[in-house]
Amino acid sequence: MAVVRYNTNQRKLILAVIERNSERHITADDVHLALIHEGHPVGKATIYRYFERLEKDGILIKYSPVDGASSCYQYAPSSGKEPVHYHMKCERCGKLFHLDCSFLDQISDHFSEHHKFDLNRFKTVFYGVCSECRKKNRDEK
Structure with a gap:
């Protein structure tokens, strides 16, 4: 049975922020604050879940610093591999x-x-x- 994925408006907004910041690492907090600033509040849990999906799909690469800081992500939609x-x-x-x-x-x-x-x-x-x-x-x- 095929998995149905919904491309909700919230996902479109999250992806738009990620794409605009494709030249740098970005955190879920960065996306959350940007969306609030733009008048589109989206819950952090929604952002984290979508980040997990994008990472699994090879669109985001997760970077987990060893110093205990928050994980950040890099947008890499076409490579399918680590930069x-x-x-x-x-x-x-x-x-x-x-x-x-x-x-x-x-x-x-x-x-x-x-x-x-x-x-x-x-x-x-x-x-x-x-x-x-x-x-x-x-x-x-």
Whole structure:
């Protein structure tokens, strides 16, 4: 028996917010606040359930930080696989950034060839201080 999936108005609104934020990681709270701001309040439970469905369907990729922070998601509708990039996380503001760097690709290749160890690029996170927080720190001095 085929599973019937309803494409409700709420799901359309949630997906629209995700698509508008496709260049960054997004949390369920981000979507919830955006929808409230737009005058379309949707319950958090609905958002979480739909995120689970989108993750299962390969449209969202879940990223669970090891530091106990909330999970965030990346919109990846057509790939069906994890994107190949690293991440940087600011230790001050907590923002997570994509990092596409050919030099790190060389390091990854070196690890693989010389140390027989393959890095998981999607789960590799570099911790430090982002440019915005560095600027704030300079301005405070």
